[in-house]
Amino acid sequence: MLRSVILAASRSSQVERLVATAPFTRDVVRRFVAGTGTDDALRATRELVADGLTVTLDNLGEDTVTPDQATATRDEYLALLRALDAAGLTPAAEVSVKLSALGQRFDEQLAYDNARAICVAADEAGTTVTLDMEDHTTTDSTLDTLVKLRKDHPSTGAVLQAYLRRTESDCRELAGAGSRVRLCKGAYAEPESVAYQSAREVDKSYVRCLNVLMSGAGYPMLATHDPRLIAIGEDRARWFDRGPGEFEFQMLYGIRPEEQARLAGEGYTVRTYLPYGEDWYGYLMRRLAERPANLVFFGRALASKK
Ligand SMILES: Cc1cc2nc3c(=O)[nH]c(=O)nc-3n(C[C@H](O)[C@H](O)[C@H](O)COP(=O)(O)OP(=O)(O)OC[C@H]3O[C@@H](n4cnc5c(N)ncnc54)[C@H](O)[C@@H]3O)c2cc1C
Numbered sequence: 001m002l003r004s005v006i007l008a009a010s011r012s013s014q015v016e017r018l019v020a021t022a023p024f025t026r027d028v029v030r031r032f033v034a035g036t037g038t039d040d041a042l043r044a045t046r047e048l049v050a051d052g053l054t055v056t057l058d059n060l061g062e063d064t065v066t067p068d069q070a071t072a073t074r075d076e077y078l079a080l081l082r083a084l085d086a087a088g089l090t091p092a093a094e095v096s097v098k099l100s101a102l103g104q105r106f107d108e109q110l111a112y113d114n115a116r117a118i119c120v121a122a123d124e125a126g127t128t129v130t131l132d133m134e135d136h137t138t139t140d141s142t143l144d145t146l147v148k149l150r151k152d153h154p155s156t157g158a159v160l161q162a163y164l165r166r167t168e169s170d171c172r173e174l175a176g177a178g179s180r181v182r183l184c185k186g187a188y189a190e191p192e193s194v195a196y197q198s199a200r201e202v203d204k205s206y207v208r209c210l211n212v213l214m215s216g217a218g219y220p221m222l223a224t225h226d227p228r229l230i231a232i233g234e235d236r237a238r239w240f241d242r243g244p245g246e247f248e249f250q251m252l253y254g255i256r257p258e259e260q261a262r263l264a265g266e267g268y269t270v271r272t273y274l275p276y277g278e279d280w281y282g283y284l285m286r287r288l289a290e291r292p293a294n295l296v297f298f299g300r301a302l303a304s305k306k
Helices: 002-009 013-021 025-032 038-050 067-086 108-125 136-152 167-173 199-215 227-239 257-265 281-290 292-304
Strands: 054-059 093-097 129-131 158-161 180-184 219-223 248-252 270-276
Touching: 002 281, 002 292, 013 281, 025 281, 038 054, 038 067, 038 270, 054 067, 067 093, 067 108, 093 108, 108 129, 108 136, 129 136, 129 158, 136 158, 158 167, 167 199, 180 199, 199 219, 199 227, 219 227, 227 257, 248 257, 257 270, 281 292
Parallel strands: 054 093, 054 270, 093 129, 158 180, 180 219, 219 248, 248 270
Antiparallel strands: none
16 A cells, blocks of 8 residues: 555656655665766776676666657766776676666657667677566567567566566566576556566565576576575575576665675675666655655654754
């Protein structure tokens, strides 16, 4: 219930104005977001890589409504990839891209062209691109774009969301050799017709999908902070004899950093999803919806009136 309210608020420009201008917001945002500019992103990437982690960078922004905004997002990514390359941070750092930020909602061809330009720049920089997955109305379009991009850029990563009923079947489709697939639970409010509603059903689906990916020929990227699912991931890695370079764990910046360090210390590849940029509102609200206990941070910051 609280989750749905927070996710509804994530689409409200009135609430956005309220949250964005509140004096305490800065501290809360800082916990989950590297900063607003490319320099902040590079600094945080350097620190994470020095700690033995790998990184995927997300230039925050989604649901652009004009071609100019979409082109500006593309250009941000091109500049970021050049900067990562110049700083010697590739291939430890790749990028995650939302097609809605590249124009998907009003011009799929434009979104594809922009994503392709980012894939070309990533190839030149010696790294990879992963296409984030958004709400279920975009799943087919995103997977179609993935198939097109993979023709010239086979390392382009997909994201599949275990809460969608279709995902086990999508995992089978995408478990082929060389296929990079991030498996996550899913972060949007979805109707019963397309998505499992209870945490238990989502977890069971996650395990079925994880089994398909880990027993397949691709490169699974297990994106979760859930201790039980991480333990199952470790178990399946042993069972299917996958070494550290043959799959990876992924977690979000600022969430369970000790667990990220523990897994990296065990020799696993661990990738931190590192968001940066001005447009942090939707991202922050999804993190709050996942764990309403995070509202306590808001509460504390509000109480201290910083
Ligand atoms: C690398 C990465 C990429 C992602 N990409 C996408 C994507 O493209 N599309 C998409 O829909 N979703 C994406 N997600 C989000 C994902 O779908 C989930 O919403 C999110 O990861 C929470 O699910 P969980 O598996 O961690 O399990 P949960 O059951 O939500 O959490 C398990 C435990 O993790 C900790 N935890 C989880 N979330 C938080 C939080 N916000 N703050 C503090 N602690 C927390 C808590 O200890 C919690 O008990 C991504 C997640 C990761 C890690």
